[in-house]
Amino acid sequence: MSASGLYNEVLMDHVSNPDNNHEMPDATCSHEGINPSCGDELTLHLRLGDDGRIADASWTGTGCAISQASADMATDLMVGKTPEEAREACALFERMVRGEERDPDVLEEGLDEASCLESISRMPARVKCAELAWRTLDEMLANEADGGSGASATEA
Amino acid sequence: MATMDMTAFADIQKNPAKEDFPLLVGNPGLAFLDSAATAQRPAVVLDAQRRFYETMNANPLRGLYRLSVEATQAIEDARAHVAAHIGGGAGSQVVFTRNASESLNICAKDFGASVLRPGDEVVISIMEHHSNLIPWQQVCRATGAKLVYLRPEPDGTVTDESIERAIGPKTRIVSMTQVSNVLGVEVPIAKVAAHAHAVGATMIVDACQSVPHMHVDAKAMGADLMAFSAHKMGGPMGIGVLWGKPEILDAMPPFLTGGEMIDSVTETDAVWAPVPQKFEAGTQDAAGIYAFDAALAYLEGIGVDAIEARERALAARLCERLEAIPYVTVYGPAEPERHVGSVAFNVDGIHPHDVASLLDMQDVAIRAGHHCAQPLLTWMGGINATCRASVAFYNDASDIDKLVEGLEFVWRTFHHER
Structure with a gap:
């Protein structure tokens, strides 16, 4: 890995200048995710549009740079997707951080900037940080598909 | 183990014991500062x-x-x-x-x-x-x-x-x-x-x-x-x-x-x-x-007294160097000589796991987390995690220098001063 590797400019830009780190008063659903062992705490917010697609996504909470940047990239990526497409992206991210999908074209195509977190698959202690937002999103969308209530929580 | 040069052993700029540890010999660039979690083993043990x-x-x-x-x-x-x-x-x-x-x-x-x-x-x-x-x-x-x-x-x-x-x-x-x-x-x-x-x-x-x-x-x-x-x-x-x-x-x-x-x-x-x-x-x-x-x-064979003296000097230096960094908070006694082996610290605004990962990229091994002492960290003011560097007699002053340089790199990474 290069000197700062994972902590590259793309990731650090999401840490310093996050796009989606804010509350969402008109959210359709919110879901909290925590990593008890690291103390990462994120709440993901989504607003579904009339066309059934994700119209807006944001996150709030505290944690390490990896969990926060990953949440920012995840919420960037979700906008415009149907819940099914969003869950497919979450599944692809999960495969990437578990080291099961390494094809850069597939990752770039499916995850856009979040593909820069590929090297986390070689840092097992940090996988939980990276996947927290994606797991939380996936849980929230699964709950929604089941007709679940607005607010809920996931423990990684 | 050849007979240890005890004058050299007392000097933390020197490190005559290091050659007894195959892992340290095999990783000459590594600053291993996690002996409180587990020590390295000398060849005689293996x-x-x-x-x-x-x-x-x-x-x-x-x-x-x-x-x-x-x-x-x-x-x-x-x-x-x-x-x-x-x-x-x-x-x-x-x-x-x-x-x-x-x-x-x-x-x-x-x-x-x-x-x-x-x-x-x-x-x-x-x-x-x-x-x-x-x-x-x-x-x-x-x-x-x-x-x-x-x-x-x-x-x-x-x-x-x-x-x-x-x-x-x-x-x-x-x-x-x-x-x-x-x-x-x-x-x-x-x-x-x-x-x-x-x-x-x-x-x-x-x-x-x-x-x-x-x-x-x-x-x-x-x-x-x-x-x-x-x-x-x-x-x-x-x-x-x-x-x-x-x-x-x-x-x-x-x-x-x-x-x-x-x-x-x-x-x-x-x-x-x-x-x-x-x-x-x-x-x-x-x-x-x-x-x-x-x-x-x-x-x-080295002598527990000699080990204790060297480790106290190393821990004190570690503590002093960390306390001198403006963006680092050191926990525990303010007197450097009162740290036995371990020094816990945090870097302002940077999660300890990020600090440890970035230090690892500089070949500096420290522990970060709750150190299996969550009630202590909660009692210390709701801290979730800290970094911890710990020394043993096979460390020397250069390991501490590497840590300090590594922390400067961590700070630069988070503050766009590349």
Whole structure:
């Protein structure tokens, strides 16, 4: 890995200048995710549009740079997707951080900037940080598909 | 090991011991600053482990042939050596376990469960490792005893007042770490033990972070039972020690039962073997115990006093260098010389896991997290995690320089000053 590797400019830009780190008063659903062992705490917010697609996504909470940047990239990526497409992206991210999908074209195509977190698959202690937002999103969308209530929580 | 140049050993700019450690020789660029989690092993320990299997391998205790007798003798020699290393006493006072956690579980769930009555109090400090905390939570719940915390000063200093507040007429057991695995601060065990004994309580000491770094005399400081592990002192992983006063160990029931811990068995009953075999059901890691013996011999070959002096100088320098960085907060005693091995710290606004990952990219190995001491971190003001750098005698000043340079890199990474 290069000197700062994972902590590259793309990731650090999401840490310093996050796009989606804010509350969402008109959210359709919110879901909290925590990593008890690291103390990462994120709440993901989504607003579904009339066309059934994700119209807006944001996150709030505290944690390490990896969990926060990953949440920012995840919420960037979700906008415009149907819940099914969003869950497919979450599944692809999960495969990437578990080291099961390494094809850069597939990752770039499916995850856009979040593909820069590929090297986390070689840092097992940090996988939980990276996947927290994606797991939380996936849980929230699964709950929604089941007709679940607005607010809920996931423990990684 | 060639004869150590002790003048060089006393100088933290030099590092004559490093060549004895194959992992450090094989990773010349590595600054290993996580010895509080586990120490590196000298070649003599690795050689001993191999020698056991090559020259004396047989199941100890039961065999009536030469090899088994030698294997048994290897364990008994190690037992006597461990006893001598912590202040003397008979080898039979040394029980080998799998790790210090198991030793402390025996203290709580065997000794504690057999003596605690509803309303009794167990005193531990807020600085305990989870290994000396959760077993007491469990046994207190099971027996109706109350768990009482000794709360030191904010920097971890255990004062006379804090001891007097915590230990009282209802105290039945006091179980305390001698050195905090987070703050590196030393607890005055002799004072705590004197208070414990004055009210008729039993004194248990978690010596995991003290025995590797200083002279510990279990009996002189008033320990009744004491736990520590081999792997933090250059021995193999998977070997723990439970040391105890003979009358206490004799009165305790066995913890695990089965092979090698009985004198005789009938269809309905069994007679336990004497201490220490009573506590050592099943086949022991005889090779590991033999290698632990070699680790003690290695440490004593250098000299525990010389090791203690070098490590105090290293820890003090580590603390001073960290305290001098404006964006670093150091926890524990402000006096650098009061840190035994470990220094906990945080970098302003940067999560400890990010600090550790970025340091790793600079070949600097530290620990980050809650250090199995979550109640301590909560008590320190709701801190979720800290970084912790810890030193051993095979470190030198350049390892600390690398850490400081690494922290500058961490800071630059987060502040766009590439």
